[in-house]
Amino acid sequence: MISDLKNQTKEKMENCIKNFIHIINTLRTDRASPDLLKNLYVEYYGKKTILGNISNIIVEDARTLRINTFDHKINKKVEKAIINSNLGLNPVSVGHVIRVPIPPLTEDRRKELIKILHKKSEISKVSIRIVRKESNDLVKNFVKNKDISQNEEKKIQNEIQLLTNFYIKEINNLTIKKEKELNNF
Structure with missing residues (x-):
């Protein structure tokens, strides 16, 4: 007892x-880390879904994250969610890949x-x-x-x-x- x-x-x-x-x-430093974005919510077929569940988030280099979504149709929604996250990040789409440069603080x-x-x-x-x-x-x-x-x-x-x-x-x-x-x- x-x-x-x-x-x-x-x-x-x-x-x-x-x-x-x-x-x-999730508090951003100058280093790229998947933890920064993996728990970000994205609108996915009418439901709020965690980005880490619908994509792979990879550290491309020390200052860039690369997001490969499993369904490329939602890339625009992912970009919008990142922009609206108040993290000060601006994603860039290149084909089916979303790159997120990490600017200096x-x-x-x-x-x-x-x-x-x-x-x-x-x-x-x-x-x-x-x-x-x-x-x-x-x-x-x-x-x-x-x-x-x-x-x-x-x-x-x-x-x-x-x-x-x-x-x-x-x-x-x-x-x-x-x-x-x-x-x-």
């Missing part, structure tokens, strides 16, 4: 970290991306704290139902707090790393 709670808490916090990593991978855009990074970081930290609160509430219910003693409650809450501290530190480290990446280009 208690070990299940700890495992579930750890798993939920790890999911918060994975989600944060996914989010920061301006200083203003870097600052804007760093602000976005810090907002996303704070949201992820809040998510981890919510997981901690939910777990602590479950522990309190165990005490209320006399499944565990108050001493055990304190011990478990301390362990949950240690997990919380660890994962928040992990988010801080990832944020610092991404900020350096954004500033170094």
Whole structure:
């Protein structure tokens, strides 16, 4: 019961970290990365579909992505989705291939991306704290139902707090790393 709670808490916090990593991978640096576009939504036969599901996104060189859609009829919609994505990218169609050059970041855009990074970081930290609160509430219910003693409650809450501290530190480290990446280009 208690070990299940700890495992579930750890798993939920790890999911918060994975989600944060996914989010920061979509923040553009000067390097081409398929993560930049693979989760972009495109109108595909009346449904919003993730670009990574309907195409191959390949790094052609350090500053260019190449998109090969499985259905070339939607290339115009893919281009439109990229332009409307607010990533500052301008795709170019060459036959059935869409090339997306990655322009250098301006200083203003870097600052804007760093602000976005810090907002996303704070949201992820809040998510981890919510997981901690939910777990602590479950522990309190165990005490209320006399499944565990108050001493055990304190011990478990301390362990949950240690997990919380660890994962928040992990988010801080990832944020610092991404900020350096954004500033170094």
